[in-house]
Amino acid sequence: MLPQKTKVAALCALLFAAPIVADDRIISELSSPVSNQFWWPDQLDLSPLRDHEMRSNPYGDDFNYAEEFQNLDIEAVEKDVNELLTSSKDWWPADFGNYGPLFIRLSWHSAGTYRTIDGRGGAGGGQMRFDPLNSWPDNGNLDKARRLLWPIKQKYGRALSWSDLLVLAGTVGMKNMGFDIYGFAYGRADDWEPDFVYWGPEVEMMASYRMDKDGELIRPLGATHMGLIYVNPEGPMGKPDPMGSAKNIRTAFSRMAMDDEETVALIAGGHTFGKMHGARKPDCVGKEPAAADIEKQGQGWINTCGKGHSEDTTTSGIEGAWTQTPTKWSSLYLSNLLNLEWEQTKSPAGGIVWHPKDKSMHEAVPDAHVDGKRNPPVMTTADLAIKFDPEYRKIAERFLKNPDEYKKAFGKAWYKLTHRDMGPKARYLGNNIPKDELIWQDPIPEVDYEQITDKDIVALKQQVLATELSVPQLVRTAWAAASSHRVTDMRGGANGGRLRLEPQKSWEVNNPQELNKVLTALEKIQSDFNEKAGDKQVSMSDLIVLAGAAAIEKAAQDAGHPVDVPFEAGRADATAAQTDAESFALLEPTADAFRNYYNETTSYRPVLEMMVDKADQLGLTVPEMTVLIGGMRSLDANANGDKHGVLTDKPGTLSNDFFVNLLSMDTKWEKMDGNEALYQGSDRKSGNNKWTATPVDLIFGANAELRAVAEAYASSDSDQMFVDHFVKAWHKVMNLDRF
Known part of the structure; x- marks a missing residue:
C-alpha cells in the first residue's frame, strides 16, 4: 500500500488538475474505493470491534470446538505428525532429514507474538495463517511448514484446529528428537480473519522507530523491529x-x-x-x-x-x-x-x-x-x-x-511459551495436561461446596441493599472485578475474587478507600451467610457480582423499568499464594472509558483509542460498548465518583438520560478553560453551565457511527430497550471468565 501522504498528495493533484507524474500504483489505488480513514485519518477507528464476527466462520454460530474435539483420535493425530517429521518432500526437503526443527520454529513463532501488556498475540486463533504475521520477514518460509501440515489438518477437519496443530507440530518434533516434554494441551479454537493489532508505528518491515525518550521499548509492544517476533539476531x-x-x-x-x-x-x-x-x-x-x-x-x-x-x-x-x-x-x-x-x-x-x-x-x-x-x-x-x-x-x-x-x-x-495465552486450565483439552498448578495460569480453587439457591440469591440481594452502600459503589465494585478480564489472553475477571487481593485492590482506578469499604460490608454478609448455611457457601467473587446485579435492579426500578439481572453462581476465591502479583499487575487499566478513567502518564494510546482498545479486550461490539458507557454514566459509576459525563438529574438510576441529554441541541459544548481534556456544556438560551464531559462522552455525539447508535438509545420509545440491552451487555462482561 502507498503511504497515506502519497495517496493524499496524488488525490489533491488529480482533483485540482495539477500535473503529476503518472504512477501506475497511484492511479490503480485511486480507482478503487477508499475508507473514511483515508479522507479523515484522525477519525476514530471502530473496526477492532467488528473483527471475528460469526459471519466469517464457515462452521456457523453453533460450532463448538471443545465438543468437536471429543471426536478427535489424539493418538492418531500425533502419530501422523511424527511420521511426517521424517517423510521428506522433494519440493521442500527436511534439513538433516527431519522437519522437527522447522516445526519447532513454526510453533515458537506462532506462540511467541504473545505480549503481557495487552494480552495480544499468541498461538490462539492460528493467527499465523493470516497477514501480516503470515508475511512477516521473521516468519520466512514457515508457509512451507504449514503446507506440509495441511494433509493432517485436512484429514481431521474441524475436530483439530489449526492453532492446536501449529503448536502440536513443534512439540511432537521435540519428542521425536529425544526431548521429554512437560505437557501439552489442546483447546485453541481457530479464528477466521486477522486480529486488529497494533504491531508498531513503522510503515516498512524491519524498521524500528519504537523507543521512547529514555530508550525503552514503547508500550504495549514486545518486539524491537516491525516484522520480528523478538529481536534482530544480528544485534x-x-x-x-x-x-x-x-x-x-x-x-x-x-x-x-x-x-x-x-x-x-x-x-x-x-x-x-x-x-x-x-x-x-x-x-x-x-x-x-x-x-x-x-x-x-x-x-x-x-x-x-x-x-x-x-x-x-x-x-x-x-x-x-x-x-x-x-x-x-x-x-x-x-x-x-x-x-x-x-x-x-x-x-x-x-x-x-x-x-x-x-x-x-x-x-x-x-x-x-x-x-x-x-x-x-x-x-x-x-x-x-x-x-x-x-x-x-x-x-x-x-x-x-x-x-x-x-x-x-x-x-x-516451552510449555509456558505455547500455552500462556490460553488462560486458566479449565480451557485445556486433551490427555497430556500436567497436574501441576502453575502460578502463571492464575489458578482458582475447585468449588467443593453446595451452591446458593435462587431463594438464597433473593435474600442476599436484600441484605446487600440494606447496607449503607450506594448503587454507584456496588456497580463500580462489580465492574472493577469483572472488567479486569481480557479476551485477548483469558486473564482476569471476577472469578477468583482477586479484587480482594494485591495488587488489584490498590489499583488507582478502583479507588482503594471506597473499595475497602464495599468489600468490608460484603465480607460481613458473606461471613454471616456461610456461618448459618451449613454445606452451602457463597464466595466473595460471587457476592461481588451478585451485589452489582442487585444495584442495577434497584437502579432500573427507580427509573421505572423493573428488570431481572441474570446471575449464575459458581465462582471461587483464589488466595494470595495463588496469585502472581507481579504478573497480575500488568492487567491494571491505564484507561477505562466505562468508568471515564484515563491516566495520561501510563496510557499508551490516545483516550478515544484506549476506549476502543478496552472494549475490544472485553469482546464487545459497537452497540454493547455504547450502551454500557451510557448506562454507567447514568448509574454515576465513574472512577473516584467524578461527575464528568453524568448527564442526568437522577444519578444512580438506570435510564437513557446520557444519550437524551448528550444529543440535545439545547446544550452548547466548548473546551473548558484551562483544561483541554475537558468540556463544558451550557444552556444555549441562558448560558448557564449544565454539564461537564470528557472526549469519551462527546464522541458519542460527534462520531457519525456512534451517534447513530446513541440516537437509537435516545429515542422516546427506546427507554426499555436501553435497559434490556444494558443488562444483557452487563451480564456478558460479568461472565466473560466463566469457561
Missing part, C-alpha cells in the same frame, strides 16, 4: 553488539512473561535444534506470501537460485547450525557458546554470524543436505548476549553443569 539495528542485544532480549522476553531463567532456557533449548538459512544472496528470494502472484497460491519467498531449497535456502540471511547434533536434544549449545571463542564473519547472504576461532571446529557439524560436507557451529549476536550478560551467563553455566535442571527448565518454559 540491535543490525549492529554486532552482544550487550545491547542482551538488553533487548530481556525487554522482549519479559513482555512475553519470561524471567531470566526462562529466557536462557528457551533460547538455549530452542537453538539446540536445527539451523539458520542464509546460503544465497537475498535477491534470489521472491516476494512474501501477501505480495506473491496469484499462481503461487499463497506461497511466498520463492527462491530462484540453485535448487531453490535445501543447500540453497535463504530465510534469515544467517547460515549455519548451532550444534553438532541438530536433530537431537543435548547440552552442546551451551558448551559451544561458553567454551569456544567466537569471531565475527558473514554468511553467503551477507548476514552477521559468528564462527569459532578454533579452526578444528570448522568441520564439526554435518551439512543439512550435502553428504560428506562439514561446517562449523555458529552463533548469532543474540546468542552471544547469553555469554556476555553476567546474569544470563550465570544461568547458562548452571544449566551446563546440571543438564537435568536445564532440561526441566526448558520443558516448563
